[in-house]
Amino acid sequence: MKIAFYGSSLLSSYWNGAATYYRGILKALAARGHDIRFYEPDAFDRQQHRDIDPPAWAKVVVYPATDEGLRSVLAEAHHADVVVKASGVGIFDRELIEALRTAPRADALRIFWDVDAAATLDEMRSDPAHPVRAMLPEIDLVLTYGGGPPVIDAYAAMGARECIPVYNALDPETHHPAPADPRFAADLALLANRLPDREARIEEFFLRAAALAPRRNFLLGGNGWHDMAMPPNVRAIGHVGTADHNAFNSAPRAVLNVARDSMAAIGFSPATRVFEAAGAAACLITDAWEGIELFLRPQEVLIARDGQDVAEHLATLTPERARTIGAAARVRVLAEHSYDLRGAQVDAILKSRRARERKAA
Incomplete structure (x- = not known):
């Protein structure tokens, strides 16, 4: 499947604790044949503190942190089978979540991927007009990188169709024992x-x-x-x-x-x-x-x-x-708890949801 992923940054971990999570999950999905495109804004000096080069397993598009830059990358969502908006991009978060209504094709799978579910839920509880809360009935699936039953129940109470945790994990090619420094x-x-x-x-x-x-x-x-x-x-x-x-x-x-x-x-x-x-x-x-x-x-x-x-x-x-x-x-x-296993989990989720949509159609 073609996956358009709108997140904080794949290339930089600078003030971006989700970087290794994105890398592990998306690398594992690419290994299963998915075509990954990651869209990240040029913001918060992250591009000046890159710690990896653009990887072979994903096309990374860095867009200017401007309205025009945002519009240019949202237009590309129309070509994707799966459109993901991650939490905590840091800029254009409202516009990106609202774009899940208009940017994807009608048959595309719309996903909100919450990498800080506890904080997002606290915000939604205090703000009935929160953009994520307003969009939940139209989002096909919420994925979170943690939270377990409490987060699943909270998202269901907020109106989510389905919420599934996909936990952090290990990429042994990236993190392994090293000589004492x-x-x-x-x-x-x-x-x-x-x-x-x-x-x-x-x-x-x-x-x-x-x-x-x-x-x-x-x-x-x-x-x-x-x-x-x-x-x-x-x-x-x-x-x-x-x-x-x-x-x-x-x-x-x-x-x-x-x-x-x-x-x-x-x-x-x-x-x-x-x-x-x-x-x-x-x-x-x-x-x-x-x-x-x-x-x-x-x-x-x-x-x-x-x-x-x-x-x-x-x-x-x-x-x-x-x-x-x-x-x-x-x-x-x-x-x-390897990212290979997490990738297999997400791959199965995507395929089952696509099959369900086709059957319903």
């Missing part, structure tokens, strides 16, 4: 951009843990932390490009995952970082959230309720135990 040596490392709905949790799970473990070395990667007060044993290094993610995950004794407020509250929402770290055989410590056992089992991850739990995990974590936990996590995600 002294740039990223630490007892605990965290890779996270500074966002309003995650800052307080990072203060608790990472910065408080650092204060409680002054003899341990902590490493913080990600945008936006340059003016944050931190304990002296925390080293903030700014943006870490995807080319360095394997080294970042492989060098420390342990890697921390901290969910955003909304994701932690709704559960069933593992971040891409969880699978990237597991793919590198990192020993992962994660904040507690409902549904984690669907992705990693107790012997494959360390779970913390607060910063004190994180500090206590570090106090007893030997290098040997860390390697054992990381190796077990890698085995699990390779077997059950």
Whole structure:
């Protein structure tokens, strides 16, 4: 099928946490014969911070962040069998979701792909005129990258015809163990951009843990932390490009995952970082959230309720135990949570919906 995908960016992970998710899913769909065209705006300096070249498995169209630029790429939707509008493009989000009514052919499958379902649902609850909520009766399918039963039920209550989670996963060709790099040596490392709905949790799970473990070395990667007060044993290094993610995950004794407020509250929402770290055989410590056992089992991850739990995990974590936990996590995600499997899931969804539409016609 010809798929027109309107998202934030495939080429740049700069202030764009969904990049590796898009890459994994769309690469797997292309391997199953789908013709992928990804449309991304030239906005937020993402094109100046590309971390991959245009891939062979998708045609990427970068359009000017202007009304004329938007119109030019929306016109191409008419040639697609499947038209996808992803959440969080950052510009023209209203226009893009409303275009699902007018841009595709009448027989095309219209999909809203929500990469931050908890936040989108909160917005829709507070705004009955929200553009996504207004369009839900006309959208064939909602896909989300997390959320589980709570998100499925919430979308159904909002009027969605159908909502299916397609979780984050691992591309083992992209994320894998790497030689230890002294740039990223630490007892605990965290890779996270500074966002309003995650800052307080990072203060608790990472910065408080650092204060409680002054003899341990902590490493913080990600945008936006340059003016944050931190304990002296925390080293903030700014943006870490995807080319360095394997080294970042492989060098420390342990890697921390901290969910955003909304994701932690709704559960069933593992971040891409969880699978990237597991793919590198990192020993992962994660904040507690409902549904984690669907992705990693107790012997494959360390779970913390607060910063004190994180500090206590570090106090007893030997290098040997860390390697054992990381190796077990890698085995699990390779077997059950690869993007190849997610691609097979989406491929089956698309084919079944097309068959259903043809039968109805």
